[in-house]
Amino acid sequence: MHHLGFKIKISGLVQGVGFRPFVYELALKLQLLGEVKNDGFGVEILLYCSHKKCLEFIEQLKGNPPPLARIDKIELLECDLKAYNDFCITPSKQSLRTTPMLSDFALCKECKNEFYDPNNKRFHYPFITCTHCGPRFSIIKNLPYDRVNTTMDKFKMCDFCEKEYKNPSNRRFHAQPISCFECKISVHLKNRQGEILFTDENAFIECAKLLKQGNILAIKGMGGFHLMCDAFNEKALEELRIRKNRPKKPFALMCKDIKDVKELAFLNNEEERLISGSLAPIVILKAKKNFALIAPDIDKLGIMLAYTPLHLLIFEYFKGILVATSANLSGESIIKDEDNLRSKLGKVFDYYLDYDREIFNSSDDSIAQLIGNQAMFLRTSRGLNPYYIETNLKSDQTYLALGSELKNQFVIFYQNKILISPYIGDLKSVDVYERFSKLLDFFKKSYDLKFDAVLCDKHPHFLYAKDFKQTFKIQHHYAHFCAAYFEYQEKFIKDEKALGFVWDGTGYGDDGSIWGGEVFVANLKEYERIAHFDDFKLINADIKNIYNLALSVIWHYNLEDLAQDFLAKIPKVKLENLKKIYANSTLKTSSLGRIIDAFGAMVFDLDQSSYEAQIGLMCESFYQKDLNFSYRLYVENGKINFKELILGALRDEKNKAITGMLNGLADFIINYSQNYDFKILLSGGVFQNKTLLEILKAKKLDFFVPLKYPCNDSSIALGQMIHFLNKN
Structure with missing residues (x-):
């Protein structure tokens, strides 16, 4: 057999995920000689074997990589090699500048099995982990990702853990956060003053009792604290809403297992795969009934499974479902350390569960929903x-x-x-x-x-x-467009233009007004704004006051006579003052997000929106699939006239108005795009509306909408970068 030398370069997420031990095991299985090491952007493998064996090795490598690995590219080069007499893992020769940092991942199946196995040394250990799961980004202080450069540096590994850590055939080979009961990370239940009440197992037992009694606990997770309470204790939920000043915004839930999720919400196979995978995001699901205190006025629930062993241990003693909302002050970051927790939220929680390992980088839970059978991410953080x-x-x-x-x-x-x-x-x-x-x-x-x-x-x-x-x-909306175009780049020929509908709440326009209901013809180099929603005046910059938005659009289309009932709800003097402010206003917007809020103020008789996208979510729960009815939107001089939407909101009953509005938006996209021979891109926060996307799919429209990178403002930076790199 003729032996050759091969260099295989693999790029992607292949460092810190057990990739080298995986290569090592595969090489031993196929009886290959050579070495594997981390380098620059990935992993380099040197093989001394026949061409046929090398190809077989690559096939198996691609077929079953470690759970957290992501292979982006494999390059194969022939080269001169010394003759090897074994296969080994060599120390990394890499520049720190090129080492990727990995996110934090949910507990893997193997660790979970060990966690529940009474004969295992780590049975019920709240920090069980391996190279296929657990914390990464939240504990890293410096590169390279070695234990001394993480917040595990103060925990000395016991002999048992060290043996696993050094064994390339063990899935804990170089698992930096590894520990066990012998070299443990301790957990403490503390009161508001920070005094330790119980430690380790007793802390969990007591924590469960306190939750059952209706207390609110701050519990330290992987990337920060959650505020948690019994999801079916009405008093606890009401108290949490008052203390956190969160009147209507839905709370996320944490369940122990899929069985519990299925009691609360409808779940198809793809949703089940998403919620229970290594990313373990919060998944937005359709609720089986109305959960008025958890998700007021909407028919959806955000649910995640317990994704760390610490959470699983709480569920060993607490039987039920938990609310798990980020521990933060409204509009602020998730809190990751106890000093901040006590100073900022000391009046919100009753007790807190803390552990000895520091969180160095905080991170939020990722959020996703299913569109068709694909995951659409609305927030990309933990796991991603x-x-x-x-x-x-x-x-x-x-x-x-x-x-x-x-x-x-x-x-x-x-x-x-x-x-x-x-x-x-x-x-x-x-x-x-x-x-x-x-x-x-x-x-x-x-x-x-x-x-x-x-x-x-x-x-x-x-x-x-x-x-x-x-x-x-x-420009903000063009950045939305570029991020969406980038996600589907391989579907476009170089510099091919696309028709982009970019609809959201707010973005500074080229003309100094507030844009948000835009239609572009564009590519990654340039854009042309070919149409936009009819711009109307804003009474003031306070967009939470959605009654004012309703007044603006009523006056914009001169609908005072038809809006008598609506206007009668506002005290006369106040109405006259608002009309004066409106007459003198120079602030204009073409934002569809604001139009939908104005529509919602009329349909639901709401004067304030309590959180972003509230109206959109409420509309989804009143949409009627079998009602074939739609308001007509049309373009005049480049402006999309939406008068019919406002007339409908004033005239028609709730279900009909909402169905007409969502169908009207879908029909507009379909009819308008028939004038152009371009592929269609949708982006901006409005397209997080699952119902709107499902209507478009049902009407057989071919379109691209961001799934991997959020279609909301989280991807603005990506769009800015992609345009800049392509324009230069």
Whole structure:
């Protein structure tokens, strides 16, 4: 048999996920000689074997990689090699600048089996983990990802753990967070003053009792604290809403297992796969009945499975379902340490469950829903981000895209890679801005970065752009378009134009007004705004006051006579004052998000929206599939006239009005796009509306909508970066 030398270079997520031991085991199985090591962007394998054996090795490698690995590219080169007499894992020769940092992952099946096995040394150990699961990003302080560079550095490994850690045939080979009862991380139940009441198993037993009694507990998870209470204790739920000042926004739920999820919500096979996979996001599901205190006025629930052994241990003693909402002040970041927890939320929780290992980088739960049979991510954090994408660009430049003010994530381009940060939040809050700065500094230090250019939104008042000198401004909705186009790039011929419907709440327009209901013809280099929703005046900048939005659109279309009943609800003097403000207003918007809010104010008789997308979610629960009825939207001089929507809101009963509105938006997209021979892209927060997308699918429209990168403002930074890289 003729032996040759082969170099196999694999890029993707192949470091810190047990990839080298996997290669080692596979090489032993196929009786191959050579070595494997981490390098630069991935893993390098040197094989001394026949061509046939090498191809067989690559096939098996692709067929069954470790659970957390992601192979993006495999390069095969013939080369001269020394003759090997075994196969070994060699120490890494890599530049720290190119090492990806992995996210945190849910407990894997093997660890879960051991957790429940009374004969296993780690039975009921709340921090059981291996290279296929557990914390990564939340504990890393520096690169390389070695135990000394994580918050595990103060825990000395016992002999048992060390033996597994050093054995390449063990799935705990180089699992940095490894520990067991001998070298354990301790858990403590504490009162509001921070005094330890119970430790380890007793802490869990007592924690379950307190939850059953209706107490609110702050419980330290993987990337921060959750506020938790018994989901079916009405008093606890009412108390949590009052203390957290959260009147209507739905609470996420945590269930022990799929059986519990199925009691609450409808679940198809794809949804089951998503909720129980290694990402374990919060999945938005259709509720089986009305859960008025958990998700007021809507027919959906956000549910996640217990994704850490610590949560599973709580469920060993607590029988039921838990509310699990981020421990934070409204609009602020998730809290990751006990000092902050006690100073900020000391009046919100009754007790808290803490553990000895520090969370270095906080992260939020990721959120997804199913569209057709594909997962659409609405928030990308735990389990997904930081996310690295290799590009074919050959550039020695480093760029930063700051993204948007709301739902912020930033994007860095360095060493021909795009790095997308985890979800950060709304930068209007000082606390979130601090989180943004800390995280940005962390990546800058880790990868030794200096930015050659900084990209930002066009909004003149985005304060976070002022800290950077050379900024390039990119229009908000065009950034939405570019992120969506990038996700489906392989479907387009180079520089091919697409018809983009970019509909959301707010974005600074090229003309200084507020855009949000845009139709573009564009590619990654340039865009043309060919139509937009008829722009109307805003009474003031307070968009939560949706009654004012309703008044604006009524006056915009001169519908006062038809709106008598609606207007009669507002005191006369107040109405006259608002009309004066309206007459003098210069602030205009084409935002479909605001139009939907105005529509909702009339249909639901609501004067305030309590959280973003509230009206959209409420509309989904009143939509009637079998009602073939639609309001007509049409374009006049490039403006989409939506008068019929407002007439319908004033005139028709709730179900008919809502069905007519959603069908009307879908019909508009279908009819308008028939004038153009372009592929259709949909983006912006409005397209998180599952019902609207399902109507379009049912009407057989061919369209692309972001699934992997959120269609909301979280992907603005990605769009900014993609345009900048393509325009240059």
